[in-house]
Amino acid sequence: MFLDRVKPLDAILAVADKKSLKRSLGWFQLTLMGIGCVIGTGIFVLTAVGAQKAGPGLMVAFAIAGAVCIVAALCYAEIAAMIPVAGSAYTYSYATIGEFFAWTVGWALIMEYAIAASAVAVGWSGYFSGTVLGGLGVHLPTWLSAGPLAFGGVAGGFINLPALVIALLVTFLLVIGTSESAKVNAVLVGIKVIALTAFVAITLTSPEFSAEKFNPFLPAGLFGGWGSGVGAVGAAATMFFAYVGFDAVSTAAEETKNPQRNVPIGLVGSLLFCTVFYILVAAGAIGTLGGEPIMSAAGLPLEAGSTELARQCALPQYANALVCSKEPLAHVLKMIGFTGIGNLIGLAAFLALPSVILVLIFGQTRIFFVMSRDGLLPEALSRVHPRFRTPHIVTIITGVAVAIAAAFFPVGQLADISNAGTLYAFMMVAIAVMMLRVKDPTRPRHFKVPGVWVVAPLTIIGCVLLFFNLPSAAMLFLPGWGALGLIVYFLYSRRHSHLGRGIVEVVDDVEGEETMVPSAPD
Template sequence: MAFNFFGRIKPLDAILATAEKKALTRSLGPIQLTLLGVGAIIGTGIFVLTSEAAQKAGPGMMWSFVIAGLVCAVAALCYSELASMVPVSGSAYTYTYAVMGELLAWMVGWALILEYAVAASAVSVGWSGYFVGLLANAGITLPTALTIGGYAPGGFINLPALLIALLVTMLLMIGTSESAKVNAVLVAIKVTALTIFIILTIPMMQGQNFDPFLPNGWFGESRGFGAVGAAASIFFAYVGFDAVSTAAEETKNPQRNVPIGLIGSLAICTVFYLLVAAGAIGTVGAQPIVDAAGNVLAPGSTEFATQCQALLSAGHEPLVCSHEALAFVLRTIGYPAFGNAIGIAAFLALPSVILIMLFGQTRIFFVMARDGLLPEKLATIHPKWKTPHIVTAITGVAVSVFAAFLPVGKLADISNSGTLFAFLMVALAVLILRKTDPGRHRPFRTPLVWIVAPLAIIGCLGLFYNLPFEAKMVLPIWGGIGLFLYYAYGYRKSHVGRGSIEVHEVDADAPPQPVPPIKD
């Protein structure tokens, strides 16, 4: 019996039956899943947010990667158990529906929509920084008004970010299998680029560049700074593994392959992050910039952008100001050709991260519409492309608009607020399901679950608390909009609420079967 304190529960067996009737094609194996995870994880977090983290924590961002990685690791173990038990689209939304009821499931799904859409926007802005940098090194300087949002002096719209988001949306609409093949090539490009970066920078590290190691302390003078505040932002660099869970419905032998994809991709990326961060700090330094009064400036703020422009005009550009951090490091230490190569790698590979984020978001939309909580027209599969093309198009337009006007750091923080809420609910669901349904087959069992899951919950709460105030406030506002939509539409149209469930493929032509009355 499920733990029902928020209304309607959709039984796990019904969720699995629905997936069988309207399932997406199972075509992804363990290597493809791991590449999917690496492709989603390695991206803006390390290529771009390195400079954001340096402004918040200085060299102490090394600890930030460790803290964020540990929280993500315990969350990944919880995800692995539920994803192997319930190999369907929907990720944390589906798990919450089965364990804690429809209202919380809606809220989690709504938070995931925020996570993926805003994350895709953040990566689009990150890609734009490398694209503009490559053009500048080739002697082509684009107007500031067309390459940066209005938060910076002279900025108006980030046109490259807008265009890449729309381009990737079109690719994703054509089909998942084509997208997965493209992704595999781009993952190889990213890993090669980061490996070259590590080989060139590690031997040139200088100890004095790590001193002071924690210029802003562990927590900073204001929320969002220090090593822990930077960890709350840099958590964005790890969240791609959730896309692996979201792709469970399209995975062959998910009971075995989903945990491999989740944990394997996380382990590979953590090693890369620490080595790349060490190389960047040790070669060019990573001290924050301050205003005239000695106060550390918030990255993405107008004051920060103004100070960076002043330093650039004076012939000095610190790492924290760079929009293409890794390419900047290599050019600074005397490897301009390799710096340009890193820029080209990011130019080619970051779109794969946008693709994975859009992939995950549209699948959340897809499964919520399939449950009747959103208009079922949104779940329509294109007859030729075999993809949910309507929600993909809607999502792509929204993502491109966000990317056009907001800075990457703020987008990452907003995305994290939705992510941390979803991860917390997954950890809670694992514990509840261990109590309410202990006999269900678990192909992957979270080790030391009564230690690991509470650590995931505490970690998510701690990182959320250390996000900047504006980013934290987006979640309740977005949640309020979601609650209004749920009671205006989803509550009345829900399949479970109307007393019907979907059935297996063999009975697809039969009407939905009645279930016992549900007490709200």
């Protein structure tokens, strides 16, 4: 049986038991942590993509995506509090569902983090080219600032050079060991929140704001059709990208005072705050500039990132359209006469987004690292640089892949592909929570999901609903990537697995301690 290997939870928890973390965080600190981690790429970059999919119904899309994230976050919180070690959903699955499904989750997470980093790099490129270089009077030719979109080139696009360069630069910083400072990150969070607050205040009070610009509210309806990726639910599947990051709250459960009360307040509070904030930003952008999508002959919005949409956006009548902008929030303010503040918002995105790329590549390499240390991937990938003490080989491989994807694909397509992997991982976490409630009901839980037999199934339903409303190309990418993963698993990983060879190895971080526990050989 290939479903017989389950890593002993006691072995995984052996590392966590040594930590003895001080419980000092309250609900307010957790809420701020969640807000800081969530607000970022999605709202700065994907507002135009979401408007093209849903029109003014983008506000509904934000609400749907936020609701799915709230129920998923509660499941994530319970299992993260139980298993507070490296590896995220991969480790959780290994301890509950077994090695085979853990491999599929880890393989999906590898793809998710890398593609997400590429999407952020492309978004950063839009602000760099538009706000920074444009403000200096420098205009990159199209062939250097845009990749060939979808399945064909358009408007002279050949390579997104800024996206390529920022991805490689962040990779270099990670290799030499540069990590984020908590103080610097706090400043960046402040910059993001101030910038978005200014945007909301200006747009909602602008003379240009008009309720007429919200009509028709749902030009593609609630559901645009299976595999179309449009409509409010299709847009929600894309805007889900704007919420990823809340897991930072759940992983802090071990350091939280009264986690049963404060963790759900921090999770739900931060996600509700971000949802309301996002809806206000969408309302301001659409109410001042309009958010009607560019429609196809069939009466549906053209696919975001497609060749035809890019061709239409090159026409004079769409030159100033929200759905065609690469720096949507700065663009809106510039169009209504607030060029200086628009440039400041563009500068805020320019400063804040590289830190997001860094965190995403860091997270991807650590998943890669843990899987390698489990024997499921070649051990060479987990080698640590003798001088910098970082997993340099896997970081370089990841960084190059991120740079290549960023150089040649549009942000909307990258976000959709990344979301496919995220939705699968969240679904598996919900399944793992329910399995642990049945298999190990007496194990101490610092946080328990209230109404788990309602919340966990709702998480699964929500993830499946959003997945099947992604564009068909994004839906097909995940099983295609998964099929490649199965080939790797059965040809290499299963035979080299440490668990299968009778050894459980637990590594909490790159320079952490190991716990070696004998296990019954396969």
